[in-house]
Amino acid sequence: MKGEILRGHLDMLLLAALARGPAHGYAVIELVNADSGGVFDLQQGTVYPILHRLEQEDLIKSRWVSHAGRQRREYEITSDGRDRLDVARADWKRFSRGVRGVIGEAT
Amino acid sequence: MKGEILRGHLDMLLLAALARGPAHGYAVIELVNADSGGVFDLQQGTVYPILHRLEQEDLIKSRWVSHAGRQRREYEITSDGRDRLDVARADWKRFSRGVRGVIGEAT
DNA sequence: CCGCATACCTAGCGCGGCTAGGCTTAATCG
DNA sequence: CGATTAAGCCTAGCCGCGCTAGGTATGCGG
Numbered sequence: 001m002k003g004e005i006l007r008g009h010l011d012m013l014l015l016a017a018l019a020r021g022p023a024h025g026y027a028v029i030e031l032v033n034a035d036s037g038g039v040f041d042l043q044q045g046t047v048y049p050i051l052h053r054l055e056q057e058d059l060i061k062s063r064w065v066s067h068a069g070r071q072r073r074e075y076e077i078t079s080d081g082r083d084r085l086d087v088a089r090a091d092w093k094r095f096s097r098g099v100r101g102v103i104g105e106a107t
Numbered sequence: 108m109k110g111e112i113l114r115g116h117l118d119m120l121l122l123a124a125l126a127r128g129p130a131h132g133y134a135v136i137e138l139v140n141a142d143s144g145g146v147f148d149l150q151q152g153t154v155y156p157i158l159h160r161l162e163q164e165d166l167i168k169s170r171w172v173s174h175a176g177r178q179r180r181e182y183e184i185t186s187d188g189r190d191r192l193d194v195a196r197a198d199w200k201r202f203s204r205g206v207r208g209v210i211g212e213a214t
Numbered sequence: 215c216c217g218c219a220t221a222c223c224t225a226g227c228g229c230g231g232c233t234a235g236g237c238t239t240a241a242t243c244g
Numbered sequence: 245c246g247a248t249t250a251a252g253c254c255t256a257g258c259c260g261c262g263c264t265a266g267g268t269a270t271g272c273g274g
Contacts, residue, residue, distance in 0.1 A: 004261070005202055007114030007230065016210040026252050032209055039205030046231055048254060070239060072252070089210060095112055096203055098146030102139055103123040103196060111230070114261065133221050153262055155223060177270060179221070 006040070010050055011059075012088035013040075015081055018060055024072040025051055051075060059084050113147070117157055118166075119195035120147070122188055125167055131179040132158055158182060166191050 006013075017023065017031045029047050033040050054060045059081035065074045077085070113120075124130065124138045136154050140147050161167045166188035172181045184192070 004115035004231080005198070007261085008111035009206065010231075013206070013209045024252075025254095035209045035211075036205035037208050039201050039208070043232070044253080045233065045235090045255080049231085052254095068240075068251095070252070089212060091112070092206065092210065093212075094146050096206075098143035099116065099120070099199065099203075101144050101146070102120045102142045103199065104142075105196060105200075111262080114230090117262075131221075150263070151222080152224080152264065152266090156262085159223095175220095175271070177221070 009092070010042075010046070011054065012085065012092060014047065014050055014054065015059060015077060015085040015088065018075055018077040019082065019085055022074050022076040024065070024074050026072075028075065054081070116199070117149075117153070118161065119192065119199060121154065121157055121161065122166060122184060122192040122195065125182055125184040126189065126192055129181050129183040131172070131181045133179075135182065161188070 013032050014028060017028050017035070020031075023031060025044075025048055028051070029042050029044065032042055032047075051060065051062075055062055055075070057080075058078055060075045060077050062073045062075045065072050120139050121135060124135050124142070127138075130138060132155055133151075135158070136149050136151065139149055139154075158167065158169075162169055162182070164187075165185055167182045167184050169180045169182045172179050
């Protein structure tokens with residue numbers, strides 16, 4: 001899947017993944033890629049900076065957790081994050097409706 | 108509708124508009140904006156450069172037409188353009204399917 | 215004759231995601 | 245045991261696209 005198509009939608013995808021439950025960064029990547037049915041192939045260099053930004057915006061929060069002797073940063077969505085996700089979902093609906101209106105297709 | 112969401116989808120939208128029939132730039136803008144049901148609000152500064160690029164890629168072609176004593180550049184989609192549009196539509200389906208898979212929603 | 219709508223154009227910026235790297239520790243394999 | 249892979253984390257910097265903000269010209273209604 002080509003690059004720039006994800007512009008502006010990535011926040012939503014990561015928030016949606018974390019809305020299912022806390023997860024560490026590496027897991028978020030695999031979650032999104034898997035849930036997309038192989039459509040997306042997010043890279044670490046794409047995801048980690050976004051997670052940091054989302055945390056700064058208080059949409060998610062993190063804590064260090066040790067697992068199998070190793071340190072993981074576990075992220076959890078905040079209530080602000082859920083609100084933002086709701087907005088993003090609504091925007092997505094509008095957006096995809098707009099696209100369908102122009103290209104004239106179901107789905 | 109915020110900005111970067113259209114990234115990578117604009118070519119498809121303009122090609123789709125022109126697939127309905129030849130039109131000049133200004134009309135393309137209004138067509139897309141109208142067909143989107145008011146979701147998009149494309150500006151001239153966004154659309155004209157894209158039309159030029161699409162023409163360079165031989166996806167559309169243009170000719171000057173005089174209308175009511177004025178000069179318009181009328182664009183028409185080429186067969187390469189239709190092929191590209193088909194690909195873009197397929198990509199759009201994949202993309203939106205991927206998003207739905209992650210955010211877990213119909214539409 | 216003024217202002218608005220129509221119709222075209224472009225330079226330059228801003229920023230988001232990707233590329234491409236780098237670090238550490240646990241597990242696996244020869 | 246030493247080497248390689250996988251699991252995890254991170255960041256600097258580039259690149260390209262769309263937007264902002266400007267500019268021009270003409271026809272038409274008041």
